[in-house]
Amino acid sequence: MNVAIIGCGYVGTAVAKYWQQKMTLVVTATTTTLPRVSELETFAQKVFVLQGSDHEELEKVLHGQDCVLLSVAPRRGNSYKDTYLLTAQTVAQVLKKSSAKQLIYTSTCSVYGDQNGNLVDETTSIAPTSENQQVLCDTEQVLLTELKDKLHVCILRLGGIYGLGRELVKIYGRVAGQTRPGDGNEPSNWIHLDDIVGAIEYARHYHLQGIYNLVDDAYLSNREVIDRVCEKHNLPKVTWDSSQVSNRNYNAKISNEKIKAAGYKLIHPEMIF
Numbered sequence: 001m002n003v004a005i006i007g008c009g010y011v012g013t014a015v016a017k018y019w020q021q022k023m024t025l026v027v028t029a030t031t032t033t034l035p036r037v038s039e040l041e042t043f044a045q046k047v048f049v050l051q052g053s054d055h056e057e058l059e060k061v062l063h064g065q066d067c068v069l070l071s072v073a074p075r076r077g078n079s080y081k082d083t084y085l086l087t088a089q090t091v092a093q094v095l096k097k098s099s100a101k102q103l104i105y106t107s108t109c110s111v112y113g114d115q116n117g118n119l120v121d122e123t124t125s126i127a128p129t130s131e132n133q134q135v136l137c138d139t140e141q142v143l144l145t146e147l148k149d150k151l152h153v154c155i156l157r158l159g160g161i162y163g164l165g166r167e168l169v170k171i172y173g174r175v176a177g178q179t180r181p182g183d184g185n186e187p188s189n190w191i192h193l194d195d196i197v198g199a200i201e202y203a204r205h206y207h208l209q210g211i212y213n214l215v216d217d218a219y220l221s222n223r224e225v226i227d228r229v230c231e232k233h234n235l236p237k238v239t240w241d242s243s244q245v246s247n248r249n250y251n252a253k254i255s256n257e258k259i260k261a262a263g264y265k266l267i268h269p270e271m272i273f
């Protein structure tokens with residue numbers, strides 16, 4: 001089976017290694033950065049340097065592929081629109097004329113926007129609160145509507161990503177001892193890299209289609225996660241100032257029932273501190 005990974009960063013790299021080494025699939029990967037080519041060649045049979053909006057190059061990448069993973073995120077200084085929406089529009093145009101049977105796109109739970117911390121699932125109306133969140137919603141819509149009669153499209157809405165090399169202490173260690181805005185009671189919604197790889201492989205293998213949230217079972221608040229990180233690593237505690245407005249970019253408790261009902265079993269249901 002031939003698989004292509006458009007955007008081979010933290011998530012794409014882990015998936016490429018898994019697909020090439022464990023599943024013995026033929027992996028094609030892309031980067032926008034020429035110096036990354038030799039690194040990517042250690043876990044992908046073919047590597048292309050391209051921007052996701054480059055129709056001609058994408059045709060070459062996607063020719064003969066069975067399954068495509070789209071996992072781009074903006075490089076410093078680049079816009080959400082150029083990175084997510086233009087790439088999705090171009091990928092959709094090219095995939096319409098291809099033989100691919102499956103597209104998997106790593107979206108984000110932040111598309112739910114401000115839901116007052118309530119429990120949401122994939123049937124809940126999304127409520128973007130910024131231009132960037134709107135772009136992320138539009139990106140999902142482009143892929144779902146443009147490709148619905150052509151191939152299986154699976155959108156995984158990921159919680160905050162952590163895992164090997166992106167440990168929670170690296171993410172939160174620098175806020176230890178500080179005062180943070182808000183009360184810290186918003187749901188935090190995390191997902192471990194191993195489960196992102198696991199769920200992407202599950203979606204490929206079982207041809208999942210539609211939208212699936214991907215978060216763990218921990219359901220801790222931001223305050224609880226940061227407290228646990230500081231305790232475990234002997235760091236000074238964070239205090240909260242509820243007179244200031246929280247800087248969280250979305251506020252919703254994310255249900256993971258749908259992907260579990262589809263048969264996916266979490267590798268790390270509880271968080272690793």
Ligand SMILES: NC(=O)c1ccc[n+]([C@@H]2O[C@H](COP(=O)([O-])OP(=O)(O)OC[C@H]3O[C@@H](n4cnc5c(N)ncnc54)[C@H](OP(=O)(O)O)[C@@H]3O)[C@@H](O)[C@H]2O)c1
Pocket residue numbers: 006007008009010011012030031032033036050051052053070071072073074075078082083087106107108109158159160161162
């Ligand atoms: N970080 C989080 O906590 C979080 C939470 C929820 C969802 N997500 C989503 O999860 C996905 C994976 O994130 P990640 O952490 O793996 O991202 P990452 O490490 O930043 O990797 C992003 C990849 O996208 C490529 N890229 C950037 N702009 C591009 C463009 N215009 N055209 C083609 N490729 C482009 C980058 O190329 P180079 O190789 O040149 O850098 C890189 O390979 C993203 O879609 C992100 O939105 C992230």
